Amino acid sequence: MAPDPAMPAQIVCTGLGKTFGGGTEAVQALDLTLAAGQTTALVGPSGCGKSTLLRMIAGLEEPSFGTVTIGGAPPSETLRHAGLSVAFQDPSLLPWRSVRGNIELALRLARRPVDVAAVEALIALVGLDGFGDTKPAELSGGMRQRAAIARALATKPGLLLLDEPFGAVDELTRQQLAQDLPRIWEAQRTTTVLVTHSVSEAVLLSDRVIVLSPRPAQIVADIDIPLPRPRSPDMVRSDAGAGHIDAVFAALSESRAGSPPPMAAQ
Amino acid sequence: MTVTTAPARPAILQKPVSFAPWISTAILLALWELAGRQLSGTFVLASPSEVLRYLAEEWRMMARALAVTLGNAALGFVFGNLAAIALATLASVWPRTERVVAGLALLVFCLPLVATGPILRVLFGPGDGPQIVLAALAVYYTTLIPLLVGLRAAPATWFDLVRSYGRGRVSALVHVRAMAALPYLFTGLQIAAPAAFLGAMVGEFTGAERGMGVLTVRAIRALDVEMTWALATVATGVAILAYAVIGALARRVLKAPPPVILAAPAPAGARSSALQTGAIVTVLALLAWWGAIRVFDLNPFFAKGPGDVFAALILADDAAETRATLAGALGETLVFLLPGYIAGLLAGAGLAMLLVLMPILAGTAMPLAIALRSVPIVTTAPLVVLLLGRGATGTIVLVAVMVFFPTFVACLHGLRQAPGQIMDVLDSYAAGPVTRLIRVRIPAMLPAFFAAARMAVPASVLAVTVVEWLATGAGVGSLMALSASLSDYDMLWSAVVLVSALSALGYAAVGAVERRILTLYAPEQVA
Ligand SMILES: Nc1ncnc2c1ncn2[C@@H]1O[C@H](COP(=O)(O)OP(=O)(O)O)[C@@H](O)[C@H]1O
Ligand SMILES: [Mg+2]
Numbered sequence: 154m155a156p157d158p159a160m161p162a163q164i165v166c167t168g169l170g171k172t173f174g175g176g177t178e179a180v181q182a183l184d185l186t187l188a189a190g191q192t193t194a195l196v197g198p199s200g201c202g203k204s205t206l207l208r209m210i211a212g213l214e215e216p217s218f219g220t221v222t223i224g225g226a227p228p229s230e231t232l233r234h235a236g237l238s239v240a241f242q243d244p245s246l247l248p249w250r251s252v253r254g255n256i257e258l259a260l261r262l263a264r265r266p267v268d269v270a271a272v273e274a275l276i277a278l279v280g281l282d283g284f285g286d287t288k289p290a291e292l293s294g295g296m297r298q299r300a301a302i303a304r305a306l307a308t309k310p311g312l313l314l315l316d317e318p319f320g321a322v323d324e325l326t327r328q329q330l331a332q333d334l335p336r337i338w339e340a341q342r343t344t345t346v347l348v349t350h351s352v353s354e355a356v357l358l359s360d361r362v363i364v365l366s367p368r369p370a371q372i373v374a375d376i377d378i379p380l381p382r383p384r385s386p387d388m389v390r391s392d393a394g395a396g397h398i399d400a401v402f403a404a405l406s407e408s409r410a411g412s413p414p415p416m417a418a419q
Numbered sequence: 420m421t422v423t424t425a426p427a428r429p430a431i432l433q434k435p436v437s438f439a440p441w442i443s444t445a446i447l448l449a450l451w452e453l454a455g456r457q458l459s460g461t462f463v464l465a466s467p468s469e470v471l472r473y474l475a476e477e478w479r480m481m482a483r484a485l486a487v488t489l490g491n492a493a494l495g496f497v498f499g500n501l502a503a504i505a506l507a508t509l510a511s512v513w514p515r516t517e518r519v520v521a522g523l524a525l526l527v528f529c530l531p532l533v534a535t536g537p538i539l540r541v542l543f544g545p546g547d548g549p550q551i552v553l554a555a556l557a558v559y560y561t562t563l564i565p566l567l568v569g570l571r572a573a574p575a576t577w578f579d580l581v582r583s584y585g586r587g588r589v590s591a592l593v594h595v596r597a598m599a600a601l602p603y604l605f606t607g608l609q610i611a612a613p614a615a616f617l618g619a620m621v622g623e624f625t626g627a628e629r630g631m632g633v634l635t636v637r638a639i640r641a642l643d644v645e646m647t648w649a650l651a652t653v654a655t656g657v658a659i660l661a662y663a664v665i666g667a668l669a670r671r672v673l674k675a676p677p678p679v680i681l682a683a684p685a686p687a688g689a690r691s692s693a694l695q696t697g698a699i700v701t702v703l704a705l706l707a708w709w710g711a712i713r714v715f716d717l718n719p720f721f722a723k724g725p726g727d728v729f730a731a732l733i734l735a736d737d738a739a740e741t742r743a744t745l746a747g748a749l750g751e752t753l754v755f756l757l758p759g760y761i762a763g764l765l766a767g768a769g770l771a772m773l774l775v776l777m778p779i780l781a782g783t784a785m786p787l788a789i790a791l792r793s794v795p796i797v798t799t800a801p802l803v804v805l806l807l808g809r810g811a812t813g814t815i816v817l818v819a820v821m822v823f824f825p826t827f828v829a830c831l832h833g834l835r836q837a838p839g840q841i842m843d844v845l846d847s848y849a850a851g852p853v854t855r856l857i858r859v860r861i862p863a864m865l866p867a868f869f870a871a872a873r874m875a876v877p878a879s880v881l882a883v884t885v886v887e888w889l890a891t892g893a894g895v896g897s898l899m900a901l902s903a904s905l906s907d908y909d910m911l912w913s914a915v916v917l918v919s920a921l922s923a924l925g926y927a928a929v930g931a932v933e934r935r936i937l938t939l940y941a942p943e944q945v946a
Contacts, residue, residue, distance in 0.1 A: 213579050232585040239583045245576040249598050258594060262584035308584070 162224030162231070162311055162344060163189045164210060170218035170369070171205050179205040181369035182218070187361075189224075192338065192345040194355035196401065197365030197373075198409055203348045204242055206370060207314050210346065211239050223312060235263035237312035242320070242348075244301035246289040252276060252300045253285040256307045263308040275303040278333055280326055294321035299330070306337060313338060313345045319354065328386055331357050335382065352405070356380075356397045357389045364404040374404030465648035473645040474653070480634070481653060488619050488631040489657070491547050495554020496615035500608065502555065503562035511570040511596055512588050518692075521567060522700035528560035529877050529922035532618070533884040533896050534915045536625035537903035541721050550622030550630065557618030561874075562607035569603025570596045605669035612665050613658035620654065621885065639889060697927070723912040731909035741910060744898070745917060752883055752894035755814040760879045762815065763822025768868055771830035775860060776853070814886050821882040826871040833867030834860045869933035876925040880918065 164187040171180040179202035187193050195203050208214040210221055212228025223231045231237050238259070246255045253272060260267045276285050279299035289297050302318050319327045335358060338345050349355050355362045356378055364374040378397050380388055388394050448467055455466020465473070474481060506524060510517035532553055539549035573595050581591045623632025631650060638646035705725045712722045723731075731741055774780050887896030895914055902911040 208579075211583055213582055232583065235584045237583065239579070241576045241579065243574070243576055245574070245580050247577065247595065247598070259580075259584060262581060262586050262590060262594070 162236075163187065164312070164344065164346075165222045165225075166206075166210070166219065167222075168219030169206070169209060169216050169221060171202070171209060171214065172217045178369040180209070181371055183371060185363070185372065187344060187346065189344055190342040191361060192335065192347060192359040194347045194349055194359040194362045195365060196349060196352065196355050196362060196405060197370060198367050198405075199350070201365050201368045202370030203365060204316055206365075207239070207316050207346060207348060210312075211237060211314050213239070231312065235265070235308060236310055237314060238305035238308055238310040239314045240298075240301045240305040240316060240318045242316040244289070244297040246297055246300055246304075248289050251286045251288055252281055252292070252303075255289070255300060256304045259304045259307050265308055272307065275307055276300075278306075278337070279303045280329065295323055295326060298322055299326070302330070302334070309341055311343060313343045315345065315347045317348050317350065319349070319351070327354070332383070332385070334358070335384070339382065352398055352401045353386075353389055355401060356394060357384055357386065362397075362401050364401060364408060366408045373408040374401070376400050376404070465645045467652075469645050470649045470652050473649045477646075477649070481649070484629060484631045484634050485653060485657070487547075487629045488550075488616065488623065491550040491622065491630070492554045492615040492619035494547075495551045495556075495618055496558055496611060498551065499555030499558035499615065500562050500611060503559040503566060503607070504604075506559075507563055507566040507570055507600075508592065510567060512592055517567065518696040519699050519703065521563070522696050523703060524560055524563050525926060526700060526704050526919060526923050527556065529880070529919040529926070530556065531884050531896075531899065531915060531918045531922075532556065532621045532881055533888050534899040534903070534911055534918070536622055537900070538721070538911070538915075539622070540625045542717070545626075545628060547627070549625055550619045550627060550632075553622035554615040554618035557614045557621075558611035560877075561610045561614055562604070564874075565603040565607040566600055569600030572603065573599040602669070602673055605665065605673065609662055609665040609669065612661035616654065616658055616661065624885075624889070636889070693927075721906070721908045723908050727909060728913050728916055731913050735909075741913065744910070745895070745914060748895040748898040748914075749917065749921070752887065752896065755811060755887075755894065756818055756879055756883045759815040759818025759883070760822055760875065763819035763875065763879070764826050764868075764872055766819065767823045767826025767871070768830045768864075771827050771834055771864070772861070774831060775834045814883060814891060817886055818879045818882050822875040822879050825875060825878070826868065829867040829871035830864050833864035865933075865937060869929060869937075873926050873929045873933075876929060877922050880922050884918070 164185075166183055166185040169180060169183040169185070170178070172178050183206070195206065197203055205214060209216050210223075210228065212221075212232045221228055223237070228237075246252075247258065250258060253276065256272050256275065257267050260272075273285065276282065279302055281296060281299055281303065284292065284296065284300075289300065292300065298318055298321055302315070305313060305315070305318075319330065322330065331354060337343075345359075347355070347358060349358075359378055362374075362376045362378060363372055364376070365371065366373045376397065380394060380397070389398070452466045452468060455464050455469065458464045506520050510520045535556070536549055536553060539552050543549050543552075570592075577595045577599075578591050581587075581595060619630070620632035620635065623630040624636055627633055631654060634646070635650050637643075638650060709724050709726075711717075712719075712724050719727075730738075732738055732745075735741070883894065884896030884899065887894040888900040891897070895918060899911055899914045899918075902908070902914065
């Protein structure tokens with residue numbers, strides 16, 4: 154029997170490494186276990202290998218070393234059942250399809266029924282009410298990213314991989330999304346991996362923040378964020394939240410300062 | 420490396436400037452009328468008014484011929500493009516085959532129509548078969564090449580998206596590649612429409628009973644100047660109309676043009692893999708040739724296989740003589756071909772650069788040149804020969820004209836694709852137009868120039884052989900026609916093999932020059 158594609162699953166990376174053809178080492182000897190249903194943020198300097206790590210978890214990039222498993226099976230198994238969604242760093246909307254058309258295409262590719270009302274609800278959720286028939290070229294960068302998030306959510310995946318999904322989204326919408334999205338992935342108990350450059354966003358959205366070193370990516374800090382949910386930006390600004398933010402910042406600047414002893418490498 | 424060109428869409432999507440083409444057409448007509456009046460009585464040039472009068476008198480005959488040729492051209496257009504779409508789809512679903520598919524397609528495209536025409540005539544007998552096949556042969560390659568580029572013209576993340584939902588190459592083809600390739604398909608179809616008409620006409624030259632090509636041959640033989648010019652005018656009008664109709668259709672269909680990524684047309688692989696591809700293509704072509712004769716059980720009197728040609732060129736008693744005849748004819752042809760080819764390339768690139776320095780002129784010249792590129796130049800071959808005599812000048816001019824238009828359009832397009840940001844930076848240094856031309860625009864133009872130069876190789880071979888056949892009676896074109904009429908099929912097939920191989924080699928040689936020059940002057944353009 155096929156596993157339920159919507160089931161959240163534990164992700165285990167063991168000795169994971171990626172060296173590109175040109176000799177670029179993007180990720181090195183990375184061991185990481187992400188609990189089912191948790192949200193994990195990956196932060197680190199740009200170019201350190203975050204996207205590469207995400208793509209290896211998604212099964213889109215073959216690891217050079219080590220393995221990734223999702224619920225004990227290789228990612229290809231999850232892919233086969235369309236059990237994950239990726240919101241790519243570049244929104245990658247098909248320009249000849251409207252916002253609605255792009256979302257519906259994801260459902261068709263994943264062999265899920267197209268529920269018109271659910272698609273409309275998603276469009277509204279990401280604040281694109283009234284833009285369902287609009288082509289990507291007529292949307293702002295932030296709106297395109299939101300459409301890509303809606304598309305990623307549409308298939309109700311057990312694993313959601315978000316690569317800097319809010320980069321071009323304006324501050325107010327970002328805060329709104331940061332409130333709404335966790336509700337969805339809590340309700341669906343989605344395992345979520347979020348790449349972000351914003352430390353406060355990482356703290357606001359995730360249960361755990363992994364700080365990565367400059368290339369090749371290794372884990373420099375692994376910080377739990379035990380703030381209760383639902384969270385609000387005010388909570389992040391509170392003393393407890395600020396403490397977490399400071400911890401992440403400290404780890405980040407330490408990692409940037411150069412050759413830190415990678416603590417999770419052993 | 421790929422070049423993202425969001426604003427620079429294929430030429431097809433740029434709205435034509437509304438008045439410019441009409442103005443330039445009017446000027447052209449006025450000049451033509453003037454020249455016609457000056458030269459009246461010299462049996463060289465008929466003026467537009469004389470052409471009109473002729474058409475008014477003979478429109479029934481013209482309409483009947485046109486209907487026949489259009490019908491054959493349309494069938495050839497459909498079959499040729501279906502073949503192109505099938506081949507391109509195969510290559511994109513099964514990428515390993517791409518180089519071999521493209522190589523075989525090139526070889527077939529290099530077959531000299533002047534010789535394939537008579538061979539097909541023997542195969543099909545009387546009727547429309549050869550015309551339709553030649554029309555299909557004339558179009559499939561011009562559609563295949565842009566389509567191969569277009570099917571790859573999508574960012575990698577669109578394919579990742581499809582894969583991330585667990586779907587494979589077929590879904591990628593249906594949901595991503597097909598749509599991304601649509602503008603390229605239309606670009607190809609637009610060039611193919613007039614080419615199909617030309618192919619059908621060349622097919623009719625080979626002894627059909629009805630059609631525009633038959634009338635053309637009759638007009639030339641009779642030295643009927645008005646009829647020749649009237650036929651060329653109708654052919655030109657049909658070609659421009661076909662071009663315009665497909666352009667209009669493209670603008671309707673492609674309401675929201677996808678942002679296009681122009682990938683380098685062919686992966687610039689190592690030389691060994693190019694040689695390997697060449698070897699595979701040669702072997703497959705020989706097998707297909709040999710197999711076709713077996714499968715269709717063709718009469719060995721005219722259907723010569725690879726072994727027969729090898730025997731005729733190497734083993735037979737008169738092999739040395741055959742080789743000498745062929746070499747002599749090829750030599751004669753090259754004397755016309757090379758100067759015309761080079762002159763056409765230089766004139767095309769030169770005029771394009773000149774126009775970039777004078778943008779006002781470009782607005783008028785571009786639409787006209789795009790339209791004229793689609794003219795089946797070869798149908799005007801008899802006229803050029805009438806005008807310039809049967810000597811070298813006429814043939815060289817014709818080859819140059821055949822090469823000029825596509826080169827000019829491609830270069831102008833390339834020159835305009837100079838990346839905007841770099842131009843802005845140069846602006847901020849107050850760099851003059853000449854500096855910008857040399858530093859930015861010419862490097863940006865080079866890939867388009869070389870693409871045109873490659874395609875111009877088979878085109879110029881077609882032009883030169885048709886002129887030799889119809890008018891000058893010299894060179895390999897005439898040799899092929901003569902061999903066909905004398906039923907010297909060993910000679911005919913040998914000539915076909917040599918001409919195709921040399922065309923394909925010329926095409927490959929331009930590609931080699933391209934890689935050398937691009938690595939020197941525009942390394943970022945080399946994949
Ligand atoms: N397909 C690839 N081929 C070669 N190098 C790559 C490829 N993809 C990424 N890289 C390199 O790997 C490193 C990490 O890239 P990436 O994972 O995109 O970083 P991040 O997402 O953290 O900014 C960079 O140096 C990048 O240039
Ligand atoms: Mg990244």
